[in-house]
Amino acid sequence: MEQAWVLAGLAFVWGLAVGSFLNVVIHRVPEGESIVRPRSRCPGCRTPIAAWDNIPLLSYLWLRGRCRQCGVAIPARYPLLELATGLLFAGLALRTGLHPLLPVWMAFTAALVAAAAIDFDHQFVPDGISLGGLVLALVVVPLAKLAGGVPYGPALLESLAGAGLGGGLLWIVGFGHARVSAALGRTFPHWPGEDEPLPTPGSLDYWTWFPGLGFGDVKLMALIGACLGPLGVFFTIAVAALIGLVWGGVAAVFRGAADLPFGFGPSIALAALAAL
Numbered sequence: 001m002e003q004a005w006v007l008a009g010l011a012f013v014w015g016l017a018v019g020s021f022l023n024v025v026i027h028r029v030p031e032g033e034s035i036v037r038p039r040s041r042c043p044g045c046r047t048p049i050a051a052w053d054n055i056p057l058l059s060y061l062w063l064r065g066r067c068r069q070c071g072v073a074i075p076a077r078y079p080l081l082e083l084a085t086g087l088l089f090a091g092l093a094l095r096t097g098l099h100p101l102l103p104v105w106m107a108f109t110a111a112l113v114a115a116a117a118i119d120f121d122h123q124f125v126p127d128g129i130s131l132g133g134l135v136l137a138l139v140v141v142p143l144a145k146l147a148g149g150v151p152y153g154p155a156l157l158e159s160l161a162g163a164g165l166g167g168g169l170l171w172i173v174g175f176g177h178a179r180v181s182a183a184l185g186r187t188f189p190h191w192p193g194e195d196e197p198l199p200t201p202g203s204l205d206y207w208t209w210f211p212g213l214g215f216g217d218v219k220l221m222a223l224i225g226a227c228l229g230p231l232g233v234f235f236t237i238a239v240a241a242l243i244g245l246v247w248g249g250v251a252a253v254f255r256g257a258a259d260l261p262f263g264f265g266p267s268i269a270l271a272a273l274a275a276l
Helices: 004-033 058-062 077-096 101-120 127-147 153-184 215-258 265-275
Strands: none
Touching: 004 077, 004 101, 058 077, 077 101, 101 127, 101 215, 101 265, 127 153, 127 215, 153 215, 215 265
């Protein structure tokens, strides 16, 4: 038991570091910026942040959430995302132990966190996360399961079936919605692209389709299926639909329906994390 908690502690620290990197990804990828250069800068005075002021979570607490140079407030979402990633990694370590799948699940979790945050902010899921993650998952997940004692063939088939089922089910939902829209005389010329505007809770499309479902979500669901398999797909879609509907209803009541675009990606990511 003591070893398990040591592993969880190490995973937590690693998660804090990964969460700090994810903050960079979430901020820069939607803007088409490099995630390597330049160094992290203060959002106010644009001064490069020194290494000792960029320690995940601790620097924020030490500086009381403000830039050392200009005193501008640093958004609390940065340390909160670091903390959340650390806790998720620690939970995975406690659940999985020293298993070959542990680093795979950590990478999968990081991808879900980044996808959810970007979709929440910008209403799209970058292909680099969804499609790039899908390709890696189809290679790495079966190999990790093989290292854990599962035959490679069945493990690969499970990932392929999960990817096809996950992406296919959401594609069918979108295709069915287009057919229904046409039958009702409503215009629906094509599927929303990776970065196109999504339905809002006050629109008819919102209540006759999954909340904010776009084609980026189809690709994200394929990634989830490749990692979790067919059973994980069914669980994720069911829970994600429930989360999306509840969130959409609450948002429509308390924040104004017309001004709140909502991506389905955060719901999918939360449901997939629950499935882990």
